[in-house]
Amino acid sequence: MSNTELVAFSGQGIAVWAFVAAVFTLAGTVKGVIGLGLPTLSMALLAVWMPPAAAAALLIVPSLVTNVWQLQPWATLRRLTRRLGLMQAGIVAGTLVGAWCLGAPAGAEASVALGVCLICYATWGLLGRPLKIPASHERWLGPLAGLVTGGITAVTGVFVLPAVVYLQSLELSRDELIQAMGLSFTTSTVALGLALAGQDSYSTPLLGASLVMLVPAIAGMALGQWVRMRLPVPVFRHFFFAGLALLGAYMVLRELRL
Template identity: 40%
Template sequence: MEAGLLALVGATFLLAGFVKGVIGLGLPSISLALLTATLGLQPAIALMLVPSLATNLLQGLTGGHLRGVLRRIWPFLLCATATIWFGAMALTRIDPAVLSGLLGLLLVAYAAVGLGRLQITLSAKLEPFAGIVFGTTNGLLSGMTGSFTVPGVLYLQASGLERDQLIQAMGLLFSLSTLGLAVALGGQNLLRADLGALSAAALLPALLGMELGRRLRHRLSEAVFRRVFLLALLGLGLYLAGRNLL
């Protein structure tokens, strides 16, 4: 069982890292979906922490736009991080099957938005208020499911950030959310030492996968690969939602 668990975790983060290496995102979503389907939601969230933080922290801190991005979206980031604690309370109070089903629905929504290329635009007047609303919602859902993407990424895309700013903003969101989630899991006594050690060990296959993805990026069609990624995420989301809610 221990050898099988190591193989499962290693293969999952190798694949998730490869996806991130090719298209620049997807490691938390892929790893969370696959591990929730096989191990359950709470272990999946804990195992994701170290690889997610390490692979997104550099993305959030580099790029040359840190000060400008923080000045613009700090209310959103603050709300998205602070409210994770309250969302994580659900992990010990709500049936894990219900939360796993909710994760499935969030993955379906994320994939559907990407496949449909849905775009919304926020005016400068609405942006600060929307940041508080979207950030609070994102934080609560992150604490309940471990998913950082919905509706946070949609808000960042709607804010009209330039491509490099958007990539850095997503890195900041994912890094701060991972830190907030680690604190919240520790406060709920859900961050076991064995899962923490395994999460740290999962960093190596995640980095190897990212490097492999980067090397093969120029040989693959990013548009086609992104579509395959979203379709796979849609299928995993439908599976999690159907298995746990129906």
Template identity: 40%
Template sequence: MTSFDPAESALVLGAFTIAGVVKGLAGFGLPTVTLGLLALIRPLPEAMALMIVPTLATNVWQALVGPALLPVLRRLWPFLAAAVLGTLAGAGILARSDAQFLSGLLGLLLVASALLALAGPQVPAPRTAQERWLSPAVGGAAGLLTGMTGSFLFPAAPYLAALKLPPQHFVQGFGIGALLATLALAAGMAGQGLLPRDLGLASLIGVAPAFLGMAVGTRLRRAMPDARFRTVIQAALGLVGLWLAFRTFG
């Protein structure tokens, strides 16, 4: 039976609250922020198991609420299907890999994601012919990394941004992808014996703080300049990523 001391319990609740704030502000980032913080105190597979239920709960709402569901599915189904298959494959790799190494890999992904967001390069939108093969390729890569690290953020978010989707399409499309990838991750981890019942039940405690954080993030998004808050969040993600990478590879 997995147990948490009071300090660890406070960090778990705080991690989901902070991650919810980020998701409420930007529409993504709950698993990435949660894993970046929880991996400081727990092995990555345990951190991934803890974040599954809150991620599913928040992404169900993000994926299904809104007018863009059918248009997004028609355009992005190759990306989404490949993400599911990639996640199942990545979960198989997770079961046979060194969790400490994957924690370091997550750190490098966090750093890469933060640098990409802070640098703000303009990525040209792919042409229709390019999108036909790019969507499954990027979806598969995003799924593979999700299965190995629990984070669907990279390269999914930069690619969907490069498609120049309308804002609601972007938010809902990312939500659908994250939802399907998390379901595939849960199935893959359960099949590999990496999803103990006690951790699955423990992850329920993250649902309320995640939704609370989303509500706060939504209010912050309306009350302060979006660019300034995103800069702070991305810088924090980069610092956490550097710590995880240094702990593993330093």
């Protein structure tokens, strides 16, 4: 999608932007409850109504800020970064090379790829069991997981697979896992922002809109943290992943016209 087309989209009416704000509120709520899902759910819902490149551009600021928030506690971040450094390098390389080879997420192919990614992610979330990777394999498997995650990010704008699966296989504590996902998602967000800028897919109007969408995203996160204290997380996760699977199937069938 060209920069001119993205600027034209940014001039949509109040009803469209109210819908976008509602999406970020919902996505922030999901992230507040289970620690992930803001970019995944945002891309899934927004891509139904707008070009994937525009959706990816809108999520940059809310995703970055909420993920940096998730990096706490700062005292343990340096040690975790050393352990996952090669994975982060792989994410950056995979995203930039993927964007250079394939361009910013756009067109029916990007929507189908996003739909397939959502189905796979939801299926794993509902049925999958955490893997266990020996520490001796982290040196080569971490960069590989990062490269694949970066490639998927470049194509779909979603950066949960296979990063989350890999991180959960490291047998981190609950707090370490939340922090590790925050680190991976922050790296992916920065890399995606650089990739979109390099493809002329991040216009000034969309940057301003992305900044505005930070407000509903943070409000949603606060709401999600409140919900997390009152709703069994396993129940919420099942509804969340089931909804993603249905949405992904709809996106694939719509584009393939089956």
